[in-house]
Amino acid sequence: QQDRPKYYLGHSLELGFAVAGLIAVAVMRLSYQRINRRREQMGTGNLTEEEMTRMGDKSPSYRYML
Secondary structure, eight states: OTTOOOOHHHHHHHHHHHHHHHHHHHHHHHHHHHHHHHHHHHOOTTOOHHHHHHHGGGSTTOOOOO
């Protein structure tokens, strides 16, 4: 009993990393929703398909997804 290993630090770090990852995913999802909502309200304006294609992820028709 006295010689058994104690992994408190390792287990705590692992749980901390897992929780930090879940929080990061939640924050990213909320920010993607906000960006997509803003782009929907903005509309495409007078841009042609070719101009929007050249803009890449800055195009108003581009949507972020998880």
